[in-house]
Amino acid sequence: MNVVCCDLVPTMTQVPSWDKVLKLLKKTQYLYGPGLSQLRENVRKMWLDRMVTKAESSFLIDVPADPLEYYPQLLALRNEHIPFSIAHVCSRTADLSSQSEHLKPLWNFGPETCFTFLHFCPQASVNTTYDQLVNVRFSWWKQLSYNSSDFTLSNMEENSAVLSGRRIQYKFPWGLETVETICNLGDEHLKKLQQKTKSNCQYSQGKKCIYPSQIQCDMTLEMATALFLKDAYVEKSVKGNEVKQVLHLSPVLAPFKVAVCRQGERHEEISEVTTYIASMLRKHGHQILDTCHTKNHLNMQLNRFDEMGVPFTVIVSDSTIETGTVQIRNRDTGIQETLAIGDLPLYVTKHVTYQAAS
Template identity: 30%
Template sequence: MLLHCIRRRLQLLSEKIPLYHRNISKCITRDDSSDETSLLMQLCAERYYISSEAFRTRSCTYGPLGTELKKNIIEQWTSAVRSRAYVFGINTSSLSRTCEEPVMIVDIRALNEILNQDSFTKDEASQKIQKLLKDSASVRTSLLQGALQQYAQALELVNRTLPFGLAEIGLCHHFDNQLRHSSSCSFEVTESSLVWFCSPRTSSQWMDYWAHQRLQWWRKFALGPSDFSMCNVVDEELREGTSHGVKILYKFPWGSETLETLWSLGDTQLIKTHQGSCINLQCRDGRKSVVPHVISVSANVDQGMLAYLFNSLQLLKKTDSKQKLHQRTVLKLHPSLTPVKVALDMGRGSNSELRQVCEGLLQEFLEVGISTWPGYLDTMSLSLENLHTKYDEMGVLFTVVVSESTLKSGLLLVRNRDTTIRETMHISEIKCYLLKYISASDNI
């Protein structure tokens, strides 16, 4: 999904020629937006955010750091949404037999057998294809329906008391408006969803509350919060049965795109999902019994990940004492999101002894949940400056270098990504220092 988003934007910047049919390097134009996109694309491939194989395909395969970044975003989303009372996690099937969704899984071998059977008349072939489609499973395009279906069970959990919510994260298929008429117009994304059930008299207040909370959440982890904004959905874009919609947007180099959408759905879709008596759907609202209104909050996690990568990309220029210009590329991801908190490396000294110290520190860090990159295992020897360049591009918060002085006095060299300050610290203090820093960053 991440690579798909980048490719789609480069496609628009390159005379709308389908990028996945061309060599990527030949598609990039020389304006500022494509330069930034090209730089991020290259950095993501070289620094383990995207698998290099993904450049030859239309969908994206995340590398180790990309997978960890996505996991951190999901964890922060879950923590924020589940922090309210009466928000429950659910897990629904991505497949359905209702055939209401526009994306289906069809057995291509069975379809080819029908199409290649010369003995079938046109009507017979059509009937068999219709039966094949009827027996095929649909793939969901949103998580809303699953939550609506679980509403009745959740009622007993909350003793028919409003408000409450059902939260889920899962795979869905979305459509690309630019490629809607092509032969491969859908793609897989990870979606996060909160479906909030509330009293009809308070639904507008809850809509405002969640819209404000979601915008604040996106901005909390941003290096440039102003790039995230909110707008109302225009009447022409409102879904059937929807009274109000809000979009959370991010300003990419090519323009603003939607990260998250909130819909005020009323009670129409809930009643439609549970065909039958409305009495079974009613909850207590003071002394009244009402069918709740539904607010749907859904975000594209992959698009959000792309937004944070663009937002964190910094090109810093500095002139040294000899008036030589140096440029530093940094993925300045929020400490809570950055995939690797610490990189462990070795300086000068006995390789075997230094490696033992690194192994001990690695185990200490991992035991307390500090994600650590074992740079000391790299067989290619790099200077300190080149190491810092590499880890800045990876977004690593701290670089810890074990050297001969560590063996003699227990002192480590610790370098901060954001301040570039290097300081010495005793090996016995480093774990507590990192834990305090990471814990404090959650409250930033």
């Protein structure tokens, strides 16, 4: 494998105003287009992957009802043993009055998608479990972000409904916004549920029947999407006073994993190869952006894909026809590597697969 560094190392500048971020999103057809839709879907997949697929005894509920109502039947399914969790995804009418004016362009005044995670554990271990869950959620946000230093944790005020709570907050240009809450709710909700439904809400511990403690995490897909877009936006000084805009989206969140560039004179043969490469990568489950015929210079194509947050660009040229190799460029480093066409699926899969923090 040959490695070539083709870009000058850019100079980072301060993140500009939110208006510049929105302007770029409009320019790249993110707003109300396939970019925003696929980004939302990828955020949803990453939440489900961490809180359902990779979580022990976690059950997904995606109906509008209160997820706590499903606790008795899941407790029965578990033969009255804990711990276990309920992951809930649903849409609800957004309370626009409580949202920042800056974020409303991304909401499009429609319903918001809520992610709720309910975890039920013994009261004796609730404090340890609560701390662990706070760390899991905080790590999830930071792993998927470009600038993890903009996240902070703050305490919520204790009250009759919340025994203890933490807010995960993110520093937007206009100030801190809460992106997720994690609360220790104790056992009061389960006691009320048992009184209301007459269903058993207690788990077995030897000969005793005990109410577990409930820990709850809440976030919305819309806030997460806005956060990751703002977080990814960077301006880079490249030559003189020229400024380049880049969306440093995490590869697992990026709407398109790979873009295909064309460079050379053997247009018909290059077109056949790019079509083959795009089809091959799609068969391996990757979203590919093939802009088909373009007369734009290679650098203009690369700049466009950087603005769209595409992590990798495959460059098909005249030499590809002779050697069966392509150049694959990393958005974040500007480094180009020479790969055999057949090695592309494994390379891309390796670099866009999410690895959860231990």
